[in-house]
Amino acid sequence: MDFLLKHLRFGLYPFTSQSPGKKALHFGAGSIGRGFIGALLSSAGYEVVFADVSKPIIEALNKERSYNIHILDLERNGEIDRINHVSGILSTNDADVIKAITEVSIITTAVGPGVLTELAIKISAGIKARRAAGITSELNIIACENLPGASSLLHEEILKNLTSDEDKAYLDAKVGFPNCTVDRIVPPFTDGQEGVLAVGVENFHEWIVEKSAIKGPKLDIPGMTLTDNLTAYIERKLFTLNTGHAICAYLGFLKGYATVDESLSDRRIEEIVRNAMLESGAALCKKHGFDEKEHEKYIDKIQSRFRNPYIKDDVVRVGREPIRKLSPDDRLVGPVKMAEEFGLRYDNLLKGIAAALRYENPEDRQSEELNSRIKEEGVGKVVAEIIGFAEDTHENREIVSSYEHLGMKERL
Numbered sequence: 585m586d587f588l589l590k591h592l593r594f595g596l597y598p599f600t601s602q603s604p605g606k607k608a609l610h611f612g613a614g615s616i617g618r619g620f621i622g623a624l625l626s627s628a629g630y631e632v633v634f635a636d637v638s639k640p641i642i643e644a645l646n647k648e649r650s651y652n653i654h655i656l657d658l659e660r661n662g663e664i665d666r667i668n669h670v671s672g673i674l675s676t677n678d679a680d681v682i683k684a685i686t687e688v689s690i691i692t693t694a695v696g697p698g699v700l701t702e703l704a705i706k707i708s709a710g711i712k713a714r715r716a717a718g719i720t721s722e723l724n725i726i727a728c729e730n731l732p733g734a735s736s737l738l739h740e741e742i743l744k745n746l747t748s749d750e751d752k753a754y755l756d757a758k759v760g761f762p763n764c765t766v767d768r769i770v771p772p773f774t775d776g777q778e779g780v781l782a783v784g785v786e787n788f789h790e791w792i793v794e795k796s797a798i799k800g801p802k803l804d805i806p807g808m809t810l811t812d813n814l815t816a817y818i819e820r821k822l823f824t825l826n827t828g829h830a831i832c833a834y835l836g837f838l839k840g841y842a843t844v845d846e847s848l849s850d851r852r853i854e855e856i857v858r859n860a861m862l863e864s865g866a867a868l869c870k871k872h873g874f875d876e877k878e879h880e881k882y883i884d885k886i887q888s889r890f891r892n893p894y895i896k897d898d899v900v901r902v903g904r905e906p907i908r909k910l911s912p913d914d915r916l917v918g919p920v921k922m923a924e925e926f927g928l929r930y931d932n933l934l935k936g937i938a939a940a941l942r943y944e945n946p947e948d949r950q951s952e953e954l955n956s957r958i959k960e961e962g963v964g965k966v967v968a969e970i971i972g973f974a975e976d977t978h979e980n981r982e983i984v985s986s987y988e989h990l991g992m993k994e995r996l
């Protein structure tokens with residue numbers, strides 16, 4: 585289990601920009617873009633061009649050509665990683681995007697899963713331009729989103745936008761779409777002094793990329809781990825960190841807490857969150873052969889990351905878009921299905937699902953939709969439609985009963 589040992593080292597080192605010898609294009613100069621992926625590429629010696637829809641961010645990148653990452657953590661708290669050799673283009677400027685695509689050897693994204701279809705149109709135009717310009721070097725495109733198989737999805741969408749056989753053959757031969765998993769908690773940040781570029785992050789970071797899908801020479805990016813076993817890594821992160829985080833956010837919201845660390849200081853919530861991660865963990869250990877003791881340490885580390893007193897992570901950020909989070913293979917329902925497969929318990933995971941169904945945030949479009957559907961159709965029907973547990977099943981009945989219980993005054 586050498587990959588587990590590697591995990592437990594938790595990749596700690598400062599990011600420092602190297603003089604660039606190569607170029608990367610990163611879509612989405614937001615929290616993860618600036619606070620992790622762009623920074624790591626810069627540290628690996630890439631000149632990083634960020635493409636974003638936000639004019640203030642692009643203008644600031646072109647003016648400053650650098651920015652600060654503030655470490656908000658018990659480890660290295662207050663330290664700053666200075667990221668250099670960066671610039672920006674507006675992703676709405678097709679000519680600039682196409683030009684950048686012809687100049688780079690790697691493209692990454694951190695825009696949110698819902699934006700990938702739109703990006704595919706732009707990237708496919710750049711692929712056509714690369715072929716037309718006779719560029720024979722390989723390009724790797726890695727979608728760094730909280731969505732298993734995000735790069736493969738982007739690949740499919742790009743293919744839909746290529747009509748000629750020559751372009752399709754070029755894509756097949758020259759462009760790699762490695763899937764990946766990305767782990768670093770980066771909430772919105774401002775220190776009140778620096779402008780829009782400053783970003784605040786936890787010290788922990790992990791970027792694990794599917795080795796076999798890389799085209800051309802092996803990517804040598806310190807901080808990026810290549811693996812032949814990506815599914816295990818994706819499920820380990822999504823069904824532990826994201827599962828626990830989401831449940832903490834939804835239960836915390838119900839009890840009136842604003843941030844993840846506040847929610848977790850509630851002993852009842854902490855108990856449910858931990859038990860849910862243990863339930864998911866038992867199934868993960870069975871499925872992927874993880875060592876149970878090592879996996880419990882992984883859960884301990886995640887719990888201490890949730891408790892990080894230097895990071896104020898809003899429950900509404902972590903709980904955003906509940907319909908996506910309640911989909912059958914995502915962080916809440918995925919572990920229940922896995923536990924069922926192995927005949928294991930999942931009571932606390934079901935409580936998390938019920939709490940997500942109770943999430944009422946008028947500023948979140950999906951929460952609004954979820955609530956009006958529950959009002960119109962009833963919770964059992966919505967569970968069947970969104971989650972996939974039919975109304976006459978045991979799981980559906982358990983979720984409905986937990987949902988009703990959470991509506992009572994003494995709910996937790």
Ligand SMILES: NC(=O)C1=CN([C@@H]2O[C@H](COP(=O)(O)OP(=O)(O)OC[C@H]3O[C@@H](n4cnc5c(N)ncnc54)[C@H](O)[C@@H]3O)[C@@H](O)[C@H]2O)C=CC1
Nearest residue numbers: 612613614615616636637675694695696729730768769770
């Ligand atoms: N923040 C975090 O802790 C983590 C986030 N992720 C994933 O990273 C992705 C991005 O999340 P965040 O960085 O938190 O979001 P964010 O909202 O901070 O950043 C997203 C950026 O994408 C830009 N954007 C939106 N539409 C665009 C378009 N059409 N073209 C170019 N740029 C566009 C936005 O202007 C924004 O700057 C999500 O899939 C998220 O699940 C993954 C791991 C950790």
Ligand SMILES: O=P(O)(O)OC[C@H]1O[C@](O)(CO)[C@@H](O)[C@@H]1O
Nearest residue numbers: 730769770826829830901902904
């Ligand atoms: O970005 P999403 O999928 O909405 O989910 C938010 C979650 O993703 C992260 O931002 C990164 O995994 C977590 O901090 C949080 O649990």
